[in-house]
Amino acid sequence: MNRRDQFMSVPRQSGQERDSSERIGDFNEYKERFTEAEASEQASRCMDCGTPFCHVGETYGQVKIGCPVYNLIPEWNLLVEQGNFKEALGRLQQTNNFPEFTGRVCPAPCEGSCTLSINEPAVTIKQIERTIIDIGFEKGWVQPRIPAIRSQHRIAIVGSGPAGLAAADQLNQAGHQVTVFEREDQIGGLLTYGIPAMKLSKEIVARRVRLLETEGIRFRTGVTIGLDLSLDQLEAEYDAVILCVGATEPRKLHDVPSRGVGYAMDYLTSVTRHLLTGQSLTTLHDTKGKDVLVIGGGDTGADCVATALRQGCRSVVQFGKHEMPGQVRSPENMWPDTPNLYTLDYGYEEALVQFGRDPREYLIAIDRYTTGDAGQLTGVWTIHNEKIRHPDGRIEFRTISGTEKYFPVDTMLIAIGFSGVEQDVLRHLAVDSENGKIKAAAYATNRPGVFAAGDARRGQSLIVWAIREGREVAEVVEHHLLTLKKTG
Ligand SMILES: Cc1cc2nc3c(=O)[nH]c(=O)nc-3n(C[C@H](O)[C@H](O)[C@H](O)COP(=O)(O)OP(=O)(O)OC[C@H]3O[C@@H](n4cnc5c(N)ncnc54)[C@H](O)[C@@H]3O)c2cc1C
Ligand code: SF4
Structure with a gap:
């Protein structure tokens, strides 16, 4: 005992x-x-x-x-x-x-x-x-589980991130014929082109994809649904279509210098693509010897810090809008809620060791940029804010005079979050959407037989939520297939 x-x-x-x-x-x-x-x-x-x-x-x-x-x-x-x-x-x-x-x-x-x-x-x-x-x-305990019996049902899944892969796995194990369409050259969604390799090795992702393939799932890379194949074509050929197209439309920062500025996702994707395929990096995405500024205090920003360090940047800072989290839970964030506490994530610890300081600056805003003759970013003037919580719940940021500071910077990466599904993807797929996400309250979209799951439905989230959505949409599709049997 x-x-x-x-x-x-x-x-x-x-x-x-x-x-x-x-x-x-x-x-x-x-x-x-x-x-x-x-x-x-x-x-x-x-x-x-x-x-x-x-x-x-x-x-x-x-x-x-x-x-x-x-x-x-x-x-x-x-x-x-x-x-x-x-x-x-x-x-x-x-x-x-x-x-x-x-x-x-x-x-x-x-x-x-x-x-x-x-x-x-x-x-x-x-x-x-x-x-x-x-x-x-x-130890070889994870072996392919090939379904003994196959149904006649054919299912198309658009997008091969964790939501698409989880739905594919569930429906394949139930015996259906599953094809996953992916516009990229590699399967995995943000597991492959998003989360950096030092957090999740790309060989770990590829190992799972090989297993799923052996189990009977068909993968078709380099196919953009809405351009190379229309949603109408998929609807005609398959008994159900599941849209797991992610939510990677970046929130924009306007009036930025014309050179030396880019989006975090483009940066992280091209660094991983360079690692996987040897495709060369643009000048912007090679931060060796550069002074890097990451805008946005979230995890994507943290991944940019860690990536720039590995490329050999000369310095790196990360600006966040909010205050530094505390060491203990606040009264609004008590157990069993997910805690919002100060932690020294891997990239921050590495920056501390490399440059002697945590790269994060809190409650900071850019006042103005400095640029060279060709419009190239050379630095930023900043100002610190105080965060005021009004009794009615309103939050206001007020600048603190006398806190102006200059940071020499030649590369700025914008990581201020995502507003929803990429606008081009939404336009080409022609399903109802709401606030940038595919409208699918119980996973069903407005088009009969077309479903949605993952970030595309709930907004940018977590892998574990994408897996849950993939599992749940598979259940809903199973019910849909049963109704086809009854009516067919
Ligand atoms: C930089 C970064 C780091 C992150 N780190 C973490 C982390 O550490 N832990 C964590 O839990 N979560 C993390 N996340 C969030 C997590 O990766 C996502 O929530 C998750 O991947 C969502 O899964 P998904 O399957 O819904 O979409 P995605 O993973 O975004 O996959 C969508 C796929 O659809 C494809 N696609 C889109 N349109 C089409 C089309 N028309 N035709 C064909 N294919 C198409 C895309 O190419 C993509 O491969 C991170 C996110 C980012 C951006
Ligand atoms: S997936 Fe694992 S780490 Fe994530 S919440 Fe569940 S048990 Fe915890």
């Missing part, structure tokens, strides 16, 4: 990271999995609390709780503690199609909802998840 009180004696360990000054010399993954012994010890910290909020996976108003795919966390924690990794893998695969992705890059809302985290550091759930699946692949 296992003891359930190790949380009092075993401290949390997060797993080994490669040394910061070494890892900025390459684009290999910066983090390693646990050893089996480490994973078992960390899993033993699970209290078996009885009401595991970690796997609830719900949103109440603004409060987000637990794992969106309802991972059976306490169950696999117990199995890992007992050293039974094979059975733990079976449990994990019941709820999560791609734990090797979430185990590496999920921000782990589960840990924010872990009951232990009320007054102690949470169980290291994400790192245990990664260890289970990595061991599963290493």
